[in-house]
Amino acid sequence: MMCIAESSDLMSTPQDTSARCPVGNHHHFEIASATLAQRTHLFKLSKTATAKIAAKDAATSGKEIIDLTAGEIWSDIAPSVREGAIAAIDRNLNRYTDTVGLLELRHAVACKIAAETAQPWSAEEIAVTNGAKQALFNAAMVLLNPGDEVLIPAPYWSTFPAQIVVAGGTPVFIETRHTNYVPRLTDLAAAVTSKTKAIVVNTPNNPTGAVYDYDTLAGIAQLATDRNLWIIFDECYGAFAHAPHTHHPILSVAPRARNRTLLVNSFSKSLALTGWRIGYLAGPKAVISAVKALQSHTTSSPNVVAQHALLQHLDSGDTGFQTQLQRGIANARALGLSILSELTSVPHPCAQGGFYFYLDLTELLRRMNSNGGRTNADDIVTALLMDTGVAVVSGTAFGDPAGIRVSYGIDLQPLEKALRRLTAALNGWR
Template sequence: MLAQRTTLFKSSGTAAASDAAKAVAVGGKDVIDLTSGEIWSHTAPSVREGAIAAINSNINRYTDTLGLMELRHALARKISAETAQPWSADEIAVTTGAKQALFNAAMVLVNPGDEVLIPAPYWTTFPAQIIVAGGRPVFIETKHNHFVPRPADLAAAITRNTKAIVINTPNNPTGAVYDRDILASMAQLAIDRELWIIFDECYGTFAHAPHVHHPIVTLAPRARGRTLIVNSFSKSLALTGWRIGYLAGPKAVISAVKALQSHTTSNPNVIAQHALLHHLESGDATFQMQLQRQVSDARALGLSILSALRSVPQPIAQGGFYFYLDLSGLQRSAKARGHELNADDVVSTLLMDAGVATVSGTAFGDPAGVRLSYGIDLKLLEHGLRRLTATLDTWK
């Protein structure tokens, strides 16, 4: 008999979509996969050099649970530069990707019965980890406000059990970038109501002009003592498989994280740590700028193709590398003809009829949305989006 908690959550919806695409492809169908939350790219030269040097030096031993002290110092310098505030190594935990940073945050902050506010649509892992910790996710609908939470809606959802707010900008899956005013308002709300802020900025390097990513503690320094910053190098350096990220926050929280992490993964992969340290100390911004141009080019191409959609509005795509399609219009048209249509139906049809794999918004708490990744090869992206557009335009 399995533990009861296993009934409270299921496998990631994004992973399930990717698995479905692979299964269809194995059957011989030509499938263009737009499900993946990663950028197709080679590895940054400085990261490769650091990894190879570590291997050639026979580095294979444990590090401190929270990561190499030299790496934590380097990350503290990075965060200090990004936030315009001083950070120290004992405020940093190196983790096995951002997922572990978020899991650590949930486990050291959330008691059974605590409520955590999560703007919806949301990345599927946010509520799952809150539930594992014994908490209760409280979803704040944003679709009516261009996928940006309204402070009044957040305030109305706060109860005496509310413990934290999850802020994810640029947002996965919607691509929304929260501006200075909304972030300052959310920070002030957290200060006034004594809430923790879990600030996930994993897509921060991909805010598309004129939109700008703002670290929340820069806008609201008084919120720093109640803010946990979650980030990774999976997106900014295209290192998804290396599993290396970090959590930054008050020393007491990081100390608790150390105790927890010592009983879960212990230290992150030592080769990945040395590779990242070498990049931070010896690399430059060249590779990251190349990735940004690659993503920007893909976004421009994709928006041009999707502009031909007749019954689906053009996605906002302000940041990150996802197009998020709002199917509400299609659903209304289908209902007027006596048919029910949800995102799962659309995703299934796109996969089987158009050979395009996408992620249903039901994974993100939205039965009227579909997420498309544009982190893939440009030619494949073009073919995939043209197939998708042609299929959706047959539905009126």
């Protein structure tokens, strides 16, 4: 099943966006919404960010709020990263680097990808970016022409369609809720038209936690090859595939698809460095050259201290911190699955990868709405926040009105408390 995104799916409702100075004569500071560019109506604040804001607002009332909205891990900094950052500061490194990152860092990233894909890579095929979001934005801007269609399995991370629309493209959503959140190849093939330019592949998946198997990735690569499509492969959660599931970099599965594949990754998840904003895009030299030109007019080079910190980490070859992080996430997952196994009206989540539990509320909502009600995931999220002090993200942020995303990247004690509250609330609603 598929649907092409209507404009209303991504457009915010026109509102009074007037901005007023809180003191003094503020008449001269009013801004009419009509003066803003039309593209500002194509997107709105990320609903994951909105959920986090709601949690913070609720906490200001003095109520204990346990925030399970964030796509990040509670962790200290890896010693090798810390040492690299401090060394960079001690050396007074404060100038621009190359637009797409230090040559040495790009070489180190190329070596990392070579080890993961069993293929040689060069620094000229790597662009270091301000997080994976910029890598995705760059990809959309250099690949898409107005009207180009991009296939996106749904539920989806909300930034995927938002950036495609900003670039002038059209998202086409492929429903996966009835196929264990992994797209069927027949559904993808049926959605391809003469306007289709690319397929977004996100595994382990945000928000669902699904890990795409080897055969699915091989089939997607073959479809892209047969229909002359680009593959945008987002593997930001690749370090967190939970046994018996395995993360397969798509180019390790289908090396022949290399000339039509862009790899998107970051260190935000694997090293718990969300605030450092450092990621990368890897692909054909012609694409990276175009990205370099684009980035020279947007952000220029990524943060120089962060770059040197990551270079120190990659050169050290130290995997101990990441192993420790993975062990902590595995423990949190085991605890969470144990608690959520007590759910009675909600299927138990699979949580194959990443650090989210994705709960399907379809049956619960059906029961709650059996008398003609219109309760959806947004209402459940609001009730959980108000009644239990637990903040989660509504599936409407991901194109699913019957799901909620629950992060388990926090410390075990608050996680246990939050999940027990959540389970009791969902079991108690009729």
